[in-house]
Amino acid sequence: MTLSYQTVGHGPVHVLCAHAWPASGATFAPMHPYLDEEEMTWVFPDFRGYGSSAAISGRLTTQEMAQDLLAVADELQWDSFHLVGHSMGGKAAQLLSGSHQARARIRTLSLISAVPSRGFPLDAASEKHFTSAAHEPDVMADVVTTLTAGRLGPQFGRHLAAIGTDTASAATLEAYLRAWSAEDVSAEIDGYVNPVLILSGEFDPVLSAGLAAEQIAPQFIDVRQAVVAAAGHFPPVEAPARTAALVVAHILNRPESVTPDR
Template structure:
């Protein structure tokens, strides 16, 4: 039986979110720069709602939080996540971040180590940020307004996903991401650098990458997450680009929940 869903729009109290399941293990799930909580829709049928409660949060400017203004910084995201956990009554929880929010898992582990039971970082940008040269930065910035540039970006990171997937991603991005936040979060991605604050953190980390991700691959992880976190492990999803939760949802759910169940058993 499919676990129930609760949809809660953002308000003065904080971020909007979708809740799935009613299990005893709480998991906060965060999206990437290009999408909102709907990134994980394909994953829902494969989740164990008896064991876990997954809350898929939308950051300021996205989806259910599209109307929320802000500073659009990694510190603000982490503070918003902790405030949401407080609203949910979660004293200690697990966190999953994808791409842009990979660094948020590290920010949370640094800011509130007693509250983060473990973290899953999926195709993640690290606490060192994603430094881009002038030409690459100009291209990424152009995707905020140029549908063709955004289409090329999705095609590039998709790892072989079809054109129909690319077109759906472009449409959803334009509907679910506020124009005002697009460049601000990009600025965060390329300027953030708090690596010195996360080195040596003993939070258990699972790092998941696709073998076809063109930039955030296993080699990049060896020099960031795996080098900095003594309790980090790496899983590579075969035949996969930057969106394993969409390309191989059942496999992704098995890998992630297997890790979480191991961590819960150790608690």
């Protein structure tokens, strides 16, 4: 059984997108109006336990997420594709890029506010807080507000927490919390030589551009980093048009078509 997914566009360039922890692939929805649908086909799976894949059980690990992404590409009969991963999904995307089964098929890799492949270890207080967020929407709203540096007000946090409540159970969120925070898959990230774009939100207080430069970029050879202006940890929701423009330009090898942030 493969993950359920949403498809946007019908072009010959294939793009597979892996979502973040707080909610399903619905978190990419704000980007949809800004995607190239003529030249590109975009597929947005829901990981096991989320959204349209809620009934699919499993181990809910980083390894399983990577394997499931590849299974979707296989089901679609994509000989090659471009891979996009946001936050937790970015960690799974890094792992898949190092797989001998997939690395030659992945034409480009785009990592948005990605969790490092070694994970993001939490101290006892932070782990308790995030675990509580998995069960309590109000706490999840506070976590989201913190990860956007409080710039968008409490209603943004409530909005994203509500999407999470609609698309993931508390048990699902708690299991994936362990996957992105505690699992270390860094030893398996090796051999990917195609272009990599690493995007970080300007105001992300946790997974900053500096952290990405230290812990993510050295794993790859052909790397370009960029900062998404006026965004925190959720560029696909906070700055969807800008994030879409940067990812599309990277995939189509047209970075000169996007004006740099100043």
